[in-house]
Structures are given as C-alpha cells and as structure tokens.
Amino acid sequence: MDMDIVFKALADSSRRQLLDLLYQENGRTLGELCEHLDMSRQAVTKHLAVLEEANLVAVVWRGREKLHYLNxxxxxxxxxxxxxxxxxxxxxxxxxxxxxxxxxxxx
Amino acid sequence: MDMDIVFKALADSSRRQLLDLLYQENGRTLGELCEHLDMSRQAVTKHLAVLEEANLVAVVWRGREKLHYLNxxxxxxxxxxxxxxxxxxxxxxxxxxxxxxxxxxxx
DNA sequence: TTGACATGCAACCCGCAGGTTGCATATTGA
DNA sequence: TCAATATGCAACCTGCGGGTTGCATGTCAA
Missing domain, CATH: 1.20.5 (Single alpha-helices involved in coiled-coils or other helix-helix interfaces)
Structure with missing residues (x-):
C-alpha cells in the first residue's frame, strides 16, 4: 500500500477541511462542498481528485450530481x-x- | 497547536525515513543520517530543519556534532x-x- | 598551531502543486 | 424543446518545495 499519496493528500489544509465537511455530513455534492471553501469550483474538484486518488473519498453519481463519501x-x-x-x-x-x-x- | 506544519513535515518520504532512522537508533548525528540518504548533506539539513520546526525532532549539540532525537x-x-x-x-x-x-x- | 572534520549559511535552479479562467458536456424540469 | 443547473476538461500562471553548489565557521586532535 502506498502511504505516500495518503500523507501528501493530508498535507493540505483545504483537503483536511473537505474531509471534515464529509465527516460532519457524508454524501455531500460538489456544489455543497464548494460553498464552504473560499476558492473556485475547479480548485475544489482538484482537491477532491487528490483525496479520491488516496482512497480517502469515494464518489457516487446521482444524475448530474456527484456525491462524495468519506473513507x-x-x-x-x-x-x-x-x-x-x-x-x-x-x-x-x-x-x-x-x-x-x-x-x-x-x- | 499548529497541526499543519506537522502534516507538511510528514508529507515527504525522505523526512519520514529520517524519523524511521531515529526510531531505530536515537541521538544520531547529522553525518550518520546523511549516510543513509541519497542526497547532499545540505538537503538533509533542510529536511531536519523542517522536522525540528514541527517539533518532531529535538537537537542537542555535543562539541561540533549535532545529535538528533525523536519526539x-x-x-x-x-x-x-x-x-x-x-x-x-x-x-x-x-x-x-x-x-x-x-x-x-x-x- | 594547524589541518581535518562536522556543520552552517546563502544563492541559485527547476518541477510541480495549487490556483485561475474559459469553454464544453450532460442532466433536469418547465 | 430549451434554459438553467452541475460538473468536466484544458490551458495557463505563479510561488514554493526540494535539490544543488560554494564558501564560512567552529571544534577536535596531533
């Protein structure tokens, strides 16, 4: 198992904040998560991609919405x-x- | 307490390796630590500075030698x-x- | 006292992480 | 069917992290 990508994923405070948001309420959509961060939607998308890569977040599509779950x-x-x-x-x-x-x- | 610098310090595999080396044998000198990493002494010094900043490593001087202890x-x-x-x-x-x-x- | 040894300090280089903007695509609901 | 909504994709910018090299400083031992 590659610990490095997990450590790297945790190194950014915005990403830790995203994990916290999912901890508070799981299954949030991208738009919902964006409301809590002070940056563009695309930036948040990139952070979530890093978290997915590290297997810290799992994604389920519901129609045009992307639901994020904490792992x-x-x-x-x-x-x-x-x-x-x-x-x-x-x-x-x-x-x-x-x-x-x-x-x-x-x- | 500022968790961020600790997470950042742990994000680099060379720094985690340094912690591992101190775990195996505490109180190592800079030169000793350098023998185990494939980079210049100055690079190792920088990594150790980051670990000190995060309070993960404490330093004691003995003459011209710098001893490093894991915290x-x-x-x-x-x-x-x-x-x-x-x-x-x-x-x-x-x-x-x-x-x-x-x-x-x-x- | 002097040379060898252990380390510090500073300038520099470069790739990439983290952010932006602009446009494209797909789903929904009226 | 069409406009609004939710998201993706790609190009671009910029600061900084991780590395180097060169020289300075301080300590030990003969």
Whole structure:
C-alpha cells in the first residue's frame, strides 16, 4: 500500500477541511462542498481528485450530481503502520522512565 | 497547536525515513543520517530543519556534532485530534452496521 | 598551531502543486 | 424543446518545495 499519496493528500489544509465537511455530513455534492471553501469550483474538484486518488473519498453519481463519501480506512492504515509504531516506542520510554524513577526511589 | 506544519513535515518520504532512522537508533548525528540518504548533506539539513520546526525532532549539540532525537508527541496529537475522530466514526459505523444486520437477522 | 572534520549559511535552479479562467458536456424540469 | 443547473476538461500562471553548489565557521586532535 502506498502511504505516500495518503500523507501528501493530508498535507493540505483545504483537503483536511473537505474531509471534515464529509465527516460532519457524508454524501455531500460538489456544489455543497464548494460553498464552504473560499476558492473556485475547479480548485475544489482538484482537491477532491487528490483525496479520491488516496482512497480517502469515494464518489457516487446521482444524475448530474456527484456525491462524495468519506473513507477512513487509509487513516487507520497510517495509524497502524506509522503513528502506532512511534507511539508504542513512547509508551515504552515512559514505562522505562517510570521504572527508573521507582528504582531511584528505592535507593 | 499548529497541526499543519506537522502534516507538511510528514508529507515527504525522505523526512519520514529520517524519523524511521531515529526510531531505530536515537541521538544520531547529522553525518550518520546523511549516510543513509541519497542526497547532499545540505538537503538533509533542510529536511531536519523542517522536522525540528514541527517539533518532531529535538537537537542537542555535543562539541561540533549535532545529535538528533525523536519526539513522537506531535504524532500522538495528530492521532488524538485527527485520525482518532474519524476512527471513532468508522467504529460507530461498523457498530451500526452490525446492529442493522442483527435486526435483519431477527426479522 | 594547524589541518581535518562536522556543520552552517546563502544563492541559485527547476518541477510541480495549487490556483485561475474559459469553454464544453450532460442532466433536469418547465 | 430549451434554459438553467452541475460538473468536466484544458490551458495557463505563479510561488514554493526540494535539490544543488560554494564558501564560512567552529571544534577536535596531533
């Protein structure tokens, strides 16, 4: 799985805002999403294309309308394969620190 | 807290590789880190500056050597304030789905 | 003291991301 | 059938990210 496109997709605050909008209300249309961003419709389209590429957003056509749905699975992947690793390291460090302190306490 | 610089810092694969290197062995010097990347020392310096800016890496000088230490706290922040939110949504969706299926099962 | 070593600083180059504008296409509803 | 609506496509502009090179600075060791 290519984490890079997901990280790149998340790097832009407008795209994170789009994900947030879909989090608040899923299945929004392009026009609806545009109302919340201060840029042209085409710019929003490009951002959504990046999110689709990263598999963070899925699209369903209803007539002439394009409905956008949030897919949080890649976020889960990033956590499991990336953030979680460092997190476990941190917890281990905290545990080590705690143990050290207790040892110091005893001496 | 400014999540944006952290996301931006994570968006580059070379920088993620640097974090990985520090994860494997903390407190590495600039020269040591350079040995693992296929680019000039100055390029690595710039990447490390971005990571410092995002507070993902802390630096300690020892004589003429610059030691780099990993700080996973911003990663934890990103998870808690960002990924976790969507994750809870997903779990909730799964739970709803499960309940629906069980209801269908009963009918 | 001096040369080698580790790093910093600054200028520069270039591709591409993020934005725009203009026009085309397809669906809807009166 | 036709005008309004929702979106796509393509060309273009511009700033900046990621890289380079050249030289300066500070520290160590003989």
């Amino acid at each position: 949080p699975v890649p976020l889960q992947d990033i956590y499991e394969r990336w953030i979680g690793k460092f997190e476990r390291q941190r917890l281990h460090a905290l545990h080590t620190l705690k143990t050290r302190l207790e040892e110091d306490d005893e001496s | 996973p706290v911003p990663l934890q922040d990103i998870y808690e304030r960002w990924i976790g939110k969507f994750e809870r949504q997903r779990l909730h969706a799964l739970h709803t789905l499960k309940t629906r299926l069980e209801e269908d099962d009963e009918s």
